[in-house]
Amino acid sequence: MLEHKDIVEEIKVIVFRLVDEEYGVEVNQVRSIEHMQKITRVPRTPDFVKGVINLRGIVTPVIDLKSRFDLGEENYTDTTRIIIVAVDDMEVGLIVDAANDVIDIPVNKIEQPPAVVGGINKAYLRGVAKLSDRLLIMLNLDKVLSNEEIQAMSSMER
Template identity: 60%
Template sequence: MEEVKVIVFALNNEEYGIEVDKVRTIERMMPITRVPKTYSFIKGVVNLRGIVVPVIDLRGRFGLEETPVTDNSRIIVVALEEMEVGFIVDSANDVIDIDRDTIDSPPEVVGGIKAKYLDGIAKLGENRLLIMLNLAEVLNKSEISMLEQLEV
């Protein structure tokens, strides 16, 4: 029985998970410097302890309705192909251990989000599902190269 540690966050009243080893830090919202000529879901960049980090609104990325930032909103900074990227989420709730055996393949669409963005669905107890994100698909190669140019 192999367990994986997961950061649980909320988006559009659904719970999502990212493996802890891919997460650098979780930050409160901070001023974001807008960058022109980027995708609308790329909100801009932040200066995080001297490192320029591109920030993406996951709601916008997944085609969900964007909502105003609240006190619970967080930026989850993940490591993705030798760079760091921040994801704006509604809240970051918890760190839990999940048995890998409880993670099933995702259906075609979950909560309006296409399966390619998902790694799987973890069943936690009777009525709780956790949607595992596939970070490699959340940003495709051309978007990653665009973000790398933002860092210059």
């Protein structure tokens, strides 16, 4: 007789690094991962908005997550990447220190975030995944940018 096993729902996550912490975003929100490239500065934007890039003919706004989360100065290296994500039907580039892993996380391993994790406000977080050998901070991309910031960025795309 077949033994009935509980099926654990999993999500596929892109893992990236900011300073000394690992973060994750769901793969279904990620369009691509790009090497660092020339960013054209746009006047009168917040400090964390680094400007725009021309990505395969599409003008894409780029934000620096370290700057957004007040995690210190940007130091771009050979491992720095721009993760292109979809937020409110708009593509936005997120500058991260490194992006080098895709993993499956059981949904039941994701816990509610504490008020502040690594100096980052709970509002930006979906949760914290406790895996056997690592802790992964799950970002809530819909909260990383406010509605006003998203509207301002969508005008940058045009």
